[in-house]
Amino acid sequence: MSSRADEVMDAIRGRRSIRAYEDRYLDDETVLSIIRAGIHAPTTLGLQPWRFVVVRDHDLMKKISDYCKPILLLSLKDMTTPEAVEQKALLSSKDFNIFYGAAVLVLVLGDEKNRFSTYDCTLCAGNMMLAAHALGVGSCWIGAAGPVTGNPDLMKALKVPEGWMIVAPIALGYPKEIPEKPPRREPEIAWVR
Numbered sequence: 001m002s003s004r005a006d007e008v009m010d011a012i013r014g015r016r017s018i019r020a021y022e023d024r025y026l027d028d029e030t031v032l033s034i035i036r037a038g039i040h041a042p043t044t045l046g047l048q049p050w051r052f053v054v055v056r057d058h059d060l061m062k063k064i065s066d067y068c069k070p071i072l073l074l075s076l077k078d079m080t081t082p083e084a085v086e087q088k089a090l091l092s093s094k095d096f097n098i099f100y101g102a103a104v105l106v107l108v109l110g111d112e113k114n115r116f117s118t119y120d121c122t123l124c125a126g127n128m129m130l131a132a133h134a135l136g137v138g139s140c141w142i143g144a145a146g147p148v149t150g151n152p153d154l155m156k157a158l159k160v161p162e163g164w165m166i167v168a169p170i171a172l173g174y175p176k177e178i179p180e181k182p183p184r185r186e187p188e189i190a191w192v193r
Contacts, residue, residue, distance in 0.1 A: 011133055011134050018175045020176040023101065033131065034106070034128050034135065035052055035054075035128065037127050038108070039124060040127060047114055052107065101173070104173065106169075107166050108125050109121070109165065111164060146169075
């Protein structure tokens with residue numbers, strides 16, 4: 001493989017979901033570079049059904065976290081796996097914030113009229129997380145932020161326009177620590193020749 005291919009493969013294999021961030025400013029130009037990398041993702045028919053909201057307001061992020069945590073706890077109520085028990089303990093802590101102290105939250109929004117926007121915006125978010133890693137910035141897709149869509153006041157504060165949906169809430173910031181690589185199962189592959 002060429003050194004360029006090695007760099008790309010290293011970025012793919014080296015990226016981690018970061019859940020602990022330094023209390024450090026992430027400049028606008030870096031955030032814009034990450035978003036610009038996102039828009040180079042594949043998009044059905046070239047429609048590019050995305051737009052973005054960059055949230056730097058940590059008080060708003062806390063309000064979103066505080067709104068989402070009890071909803072998430074309720075969804076885990078009957079689950080007893082070790083992972084669920086750990087999540088319940090985290091979500092029950094008043095100090096826990098679902099954004100892990102990230103410097104910035106970027107919402108990738110999808111056009112509700114475009115039936116492919118969820119796929120396209122997911123690919124965009126994947127590019128963004130790889131670009132962030134390449135720039136030394138940590139990222140994490142915050143699925144726990146999903147319930148915010150049920151709160152019209154928070155959606156208004158987030159400036160999510162009518163006709164648009166939050167597809168990918170991405171936390172960005174400088175990592176406090178890089179977690180170990182999680183084990184990956186070998187892919188199940190059916191070859192058709």
